[in-house]
Amino acid sequence: MSLSFESICVKEPKDTKRNKPHILPIYASSSFEFENINEGIDIFTNKKEGFVYSRYANPTVESVSQKIGQLESYGLEGEGTAMMTSSGMSAISTLIAGCLSQGDKILTQGNLYGGTTELIKKIFTRFGVEPIFTNLKDYDHIESLLKSDPAIKMIFLESPANPTLACVDLEIIAGLGKKYDTLTAIDNTFCTPYLQQPLKWGIDFVVHSTTKYLNGHGNSIAGAIVSLDKEMMRDKIWATMKLLGTNCNPFDAWLTHNGMKTLVVRMEKHSSNAMALAEFLNNHDKVEHVNYTGLADHSDHELAVKQMRLHGGMLSFEVKGGVEAGKTLMNNIKMCTLAPTLGDVDTLILHPASMSHLSIPREIRIENGITDGLIRVSVGIEDIKDLKVDLGNALDFC
Ligand SMILES: *Cc1c(COP(=O)(O)O)cnc(C)c1O
Numbered sequence: 001m002s003l004s005f006e007s008i009c010v011k012e013p014k015d016t017k018r019n020k021p022h023i024l025p026i027y028a029s030s031s032f033e034f035e036n037i038n039e040g041i042d043i044f045t046n047k048k049e050g051f052v053y054s055r056y057a058n059p060t061v062e063s064v065s066q067k068i069g070q071l072e073s074y075g076l077e078g079e080g081t082a083m084m085t086s087s088g089m090s091a092i093s094t095l096i097a098g099c100l101s102q103g104d105k106i107l108t109q110g111n112l113y114g115g116t117t118e119l120i121k122k123i124f125t126r127f128g129v130e131p132i133f134t135n136l137k138d139y140d141h142i143e144s145l146l147k148s149d150p151a152i153k154m155i156f157l158e159s160p161a162n163p164t165l166a167c168v169d170l171e172i173i174a175g176l177g178k179k180y181d182t183l184t185a186i187d188n189t190f191c192t193p194y195l196q197q198p199l200k201w202g203i204d205f206v207v208h209s210t211t212k213y214l215n216g217h218g219n220s221i222a223g224a225i226v227s228l229d230k231e232m233m234r235d236k237i238w239a240t241m242k243l244l245g246t247n248c249n250p251f252d253a254w255l256t257h258n259g260m261k262t263l264v265v266r267m268e269k270h271s272s273n274a275m276a277l278a279e280f281l282n283n284h285d286k287v288e289h290v291n292y293t294g295l296a297d298h299s300d301h302e303l304a305v306k307q308m309r310l311h312g313g314m315l316s317f318e319v320k321g322g323v324e325a326g327k328t329l330m331n332n333i334k335m336c337t338l339a340p341t342l343g344d345v346d347t348l349i350l351h352p353a354s355m356s357h358l359s360i361p362r363e364i365r366i367e368n369g370i371t372d373g374l375i376r377v378s379v380g381i382e383d384i385k386d387l388k389v390d391l392g393n394a395l396d397f398c
Helices: 005-010 037-044 059-072 088-099 114-127 139-148 170-179 230-244 250-260 263-282 301-307 322-332 362-367 384-396
Strands: 081-085 105-108 130-133 152-158 183-187 205-209 223-227 287-291 314-319 348-350 374-378
Touching: 059 081, 059 223, 059 250, 081 088, 081 230, 088 114, 088 152, 088 183, 088 205, 088 223, 088 230, 105 114, 105 139, 114 130, 114 152, 139 152, 139 170, 152 170, 170 183, 223 230, 263 287, 263 314, 263 384, 314 322, 322 374, 322 384
Parallel strands: 105 130, 105 152, 152 183, 183 205
Antiparallel strands: 081 223, 205 223, 287 314, 314 374, 348 374
């Protein structure tokens, strides 16, 4: 059929699909065409595998999701099913919206990622999901809560968690969840599956802000939800994601894919640099104490050794001299970047009392472990010599 000028302008070229690209292509396509009506019916009714509409599934996003599922379930029986979402927050909101209903309770800890605490308190309470914030390390108390309150339908945790890198025993929590028929979920952003595989200990769901270490280069916002239970992923997670529209876009999935290729070398270097920096700071006379699970004096050192391959790139420390010393340190840092994110290849440093937590009353801030001179460092993969010089010089001003 010969086409007119306007129709040629509009027509999609066909032969691009015959190429064999070495690198994952970005499928910037909102929908997918069918060969004929029967194929359309088969795909729509799940008789045949295929793509329909990118909010439901997209080839680029699905390829990267599959990789995250494989990594989280590496070496385990059964393959993890993963779905990427538009952010870490959308992974968490999709998980909660998909699994909990009005009248259900979510049992969690006070020291969660700030956005997660707000999401649970400000949004989900309006839909009748009640949070219980408690110390998840008090396992006897957790058991008595679960025993006495069957409305608790999910335990949501972070390990290690800001700012002290406190850890929770994943095996114990997963066991309690199974015993009392309560779903368990963890935010594994700090570790990535290279350092910690919560599914191995029996945790039902893993969520990620892939924005952080999985991408590693600070150029995308995305998240992921993973489980070994395919049915739950389809019926609870996918069914919710496609209606909330919390799906990941192909470009951010693609950027995450690029980053994940170097995940192992990055996590090894983040961890060895953080270990060396933690020891350096621990011996510095301007530093009150250092929070890093790799240090033998950290209260969760042994637990971290049990459930983590290495101790990761996150640490915090208390500079002597309170808020003023914290500000002075920030103002004299030369190489590290002052930025409110983590997990990038370059070192990021934050003084919560004067930055992220400035508007929070002092008593509440301190209650949550954000003391006046607390400095959080996302240790990058630079030469450790430069890191020591930069922090050492800045500490000399404090
Ligand atoms: C950043 C972060 C989130 C939120 O992720 P976004 O991708 O920014 O939505 C959730 N949990 C943890 C631990 C984080 O560091």
